Amino acid sequence: MRKKQFAVIGMGRFGSSVAQALSEMGFEVLAIDSDEERIQDMAPIVTHAVSADTTDEEALRAIGIRNFDVVVVAIGEDIQASILTTLILKDLGVPKLIVKAQNELHGKVLGKIGADRVIYPERDMGLRVAHHLISPSVLDFIELTPEHGIIEFEAPGAMIGRTIKQLDIRAKYQCNVLGIKAGGHMDITPMPDQVIRSGDVLVIVGANKDLLRLEVEFDVQREVKSR
Ligand code: ATP
Secondary structure: OOEEEEEEEOOOOOHHHHHHHHOOOOEEEEHHHHHHHHHHHOOOOOOOOOOOOOHHHHHHHHHHHHHHOOEEEEEOHHHHHHHHHHHHHHOOOOOOEEOOOOOHHHHHHHHHHHOOOOOOOOHHHHHHHHHHHOOOEEEEEEEEOOEEEEEEEEOOHOOOEHHHHHHHEEEEEEEEEEEEEOOOOEOOOOOOOOOOOOOEEEEEEEEHHHHHHHHHHHHHHHHHHHH
8 A cells, every 4th residue: 555645834843843743654745835944944754844834835836735535734823824724735735734823713614615634732732731730640531522531541549449439420520531551551431330459540531621521630739748
């Protein structure tokens, strides 16, 4: 099967990280930026690096941008350039267009003009960091929608020795325990009478506000203080 080809536009911190990660995963990556210096920096890292102003339709045509399977637009600050670039790429018939948004309004516009996926890296990272700050035992947070996510955390003291039923997570917090990891094994069908043991890692899905409430109420502040 032919390897997927990616083009990443905008070599700021986010765009260059995406380009580098894709390249390390073995994909063909074209990096594009209007700044010649940034292109020179990326040249050794990606398959191809070209300098072009992507608000210029002819320049994008000349690059053959429509032949790429996925195009990521990571122009952040210059919202006008981001919107124009997205519009042109959509017109040129790029199969999959992923665009970084600076804020909600920018994201809304991008969705309306045909971006297949709008991403908010700063906001997502902020949310992740917030979970880590509230609960140092949160190992990971995955956003499912802007309002919902999955958290993974090591069972705090207040949960240990109690069963899922006793903790009453579903009724009290409207969250669901998806799985419990223990000793390298993942149980994806935990039973209500399963006892939480020290060192168990719980994977829970719910609304962000409920997850945060659960994290706070299970006495994680005490752990923060004792650190
Ligand atoms: P980050 O926070 O990820 O560093 P940012 O949101 O600050 O990025 P910018 O620095 O504004 O994003 O833009 C990222 C890159 O996009 C810059 O290297 C800039 O040169 C490039 N860029 C901006 N406008 C265009 C354009 N019209 N054509 C091509 N590249 C562009």
